[in-house]
Amino acid sequence: MNELGPLDRLALKFGGGDPNQLAQALRSRPTFQGDLSWLSELLDAAERLPLPEVPASVSASLHDLMPSRRDLRMEDAASIHDSRRDTVLVGARGEQYADGWTAAFSAASADVLIDGEPITANQTDISGHVLVRGEDSRAFTVRATGDYNIAVRTDELGLFHLGSLPNGVYAMSARCHDFEVQWSIEVGS
Amino acid sequence: MESRRPAGSSVVSAISRVSNAELIRRCLDGDPESWSVLVDKYERLVYAIPLREGCDQELARDIAQETFSQLLASLESINEPESLASWLATVCRREVWRRRRHNGGVTELELVEEQLDPAPDFVDGYVHSAEVYDAVQTLPNPCRSLIFGLFFDPTEPDYATLAVQLGRPLGSIGPLRGRCLGQLRTIMEGRAAS
Numbered sequence: 001m002n003e004l005g006p007l008d009r010l011a012l013k014f015g016g017g018d019p020n021q022l023a024q025a026l027r028s029r030p031t032f033q034g035d036l037s038w039l040s041e042l043l044d045a046a047e048r049l050p051l052p053e054v055p056a057s058v059s060a061s062l063h064d065l066m067p068s069r070r071d072l073r074m075e076d077a078a079s080i081h082d083s084r085r086d087t088v089l090v091g092a093r094g095e096q097y098a099d100g101w102t103a104a105f106s107a108a109s110a111d112v113l114i115d116g117e118p119i120t121a122n123q124t125d126i127s128g129h130v131l132v133r134g135e136d137s138r139a140f141t142v143r144a145t146g147d148y149n150i151a152v153r154t155d156e157l158g159l160f161h162l163g164s165l166p167n168g169v170y171a172m173s174a175r176c177h178d179f180e181v182q183w184s185i186e187v188g189s
Numbered sequence: 190m191e192s193r194r195p196a197g198s199s200v201v202s203a204i205s206r207v208s209n210a211e212l213i214r215r216c217l218d219g220d221p222e223s224w225s226v227l228v229d230k231y232e233r234l235v236y237a238i239p240l241r242e243g244c245d246q247e248l249a250r251d252i253a254q255e256t257f258s259q260l261l262a263s264l265e266s267i268n269e270p271e272s273l274a275s276w277l278a279t280v281c282r283r284e285v286w287r288r289r290r291h292n293g294g295v296t297e298l299e300l301v302e303e304q305l306d307p308a309p310d311f312v313d314g315y316v317h318s319a320e321v322y323d324a325v326q327t328l329p330n331p332c333r334s335l336i337f338g339l340f341f342d343p344t345e346p347d348y349a350t351l352a353v354q355l356g357r358p359l360g361s362i363g364p365l366r367g368r369c370l371g372q373l374r375t376i377m378e379g380r381a382a383s
Contacts, residue, residue, distance in 0.1 A: 038374055042321060046340035049241060049318040051233035058250045062232055062257050066216065066224035139265035141218050153217075156265060175219055177261055 010039055066177070073179035077105035077112055105183040109133055110158075112174060114185060123164045124187050130158035130174045138176055146170035146187075209270035217264050228257065230326055231277055233341075234319060238281045248288060256281040271380075274319035274326075324376045331355045332369035339366065 054062075081104040105112040114128040130140045142160045143151040147168040154160040154174070167188030174181045207215075207226065215223035235256050239249040259280050260267075267276060325336050338351045352359040 039370070041317075042340065042370075042373075045318040045321040049234070049237055049322075049341075050343035051237045051322075051337075051341045052240065052343050054232045054236045054253075055246070055250070058236060058253060059228070059232055061250070061254060062228045063225050065228075065254075065257055065261055066221050067219075072219050139217070153214075175217075177217065177219065177264060180219070 009043055010036070072175070073109070075107040075109055075179060075181045077107035077110075077181050077183040079183070080104050080106045080111075103185060105181075105185075107181040107183075109179050110174065110181050112172075112181060112183060114172075116187060118188075119164055122167050122188075124167060125164050126162040126187060128160055128162070130154055130160070130181070132158065140174040140176050142172065142174045144170045144172050209273050213264050213267055213270050216261075224261075227260075227273075231274060232257075234274055234322055235277050235281050238278060239285050242282070242285045244285060244288075252281060252284045252288060255284050259284075272320070272323065274323040275316045278316060278319040320380070321377065324373060324380065327376055328369065328372055331357065331365065332372055335362070335365060335369050336373055 081102070083102045100115065100117045103114045103116070105114070110133055111131045112128060113131070114126060117125045117127075119125050126144070128142070130142070132138055137157045139156050140154045140158060140160070141151055142154060142162065143149075144162055144165060147166050147170075150162055150165070152160050152162055165187050169184065169186050171182065171184050173183075207223070209227070212223045212227050216227065232253065235253045236249055239252040240246070244252065256277060260277065267273065269276070322341065325333060325341070328336060334355055335351060338346050338354065346354070348362045349359055352362050355362075357365070
């Protein structure tokens, strides 16, 4: 790629163009060999890939790839099951989970399952699962806003754990890069 | 050529020093400003690779678009956010090959050979360039602008031009260069050791 020696290349790069002068300056440093080697590597990396200006139209199209918040598809999820009300299915959880409850919500792009396990009379441990409809699972940011605000990331399967929430009514949401599902839920037995 | 910024001014002024991990987290929250910062940081790198591989500007644009689309779709699974340049370089080059195969520029046999033995020096070279580029991006200004101008800007601005761009006296560029190279070396050696 380059027939010049490392000192010649560096001399050209750093002005003056005299490799002997550069060598003299570098040799006065105790780290001469290391400096020379490192600078040569840096020059190699840069010469391998000069970075031209990106045309404005190309740059604009790359910036526009990300939908702004106002372009996010917002979906309200409807409650389709709540074991605290739909008692016919409570038995499926078994007696040992008698204090716990399950709620399910459904939207166009995803369903959401919420599990509540009371810890004290006023605190409930909340975990859940966001299930994307019709495609592979993906990760979401799940938020709960109410008496206590928290946001967590799900894993790549959509599983999440919000932790212990004070009982109350919460607005919740699950957001990925192109849509957000929203629902509200009462936490507590 | 269209130009959004003055030649040689690089990607500097608009870029905050927020870490890639934090930028990605904000993007996942739907923050378009953070996405813009990521594009500003890496668009030159992603656009340069197909040009370097011999693609014309139109194809380079399409490949850059596809590469950033893949980034957007993969934000949740970026395991090493601070090595994002390497991730982008790899995706971009794969896309170059995919387009070439589609256009008949690469035979199936060549593609298989490339996948079995992907010319390690060549690939490693890109990855190393990307790592250097990432390290440069973490420098505070004015060092980021100066190192970019000295090493990566293909217009090769001279010291007088750089001095004007940085708003500094011409005589200060040499000493500043030494300090900035020292900072860059510390960053790169710290990354290599970790």
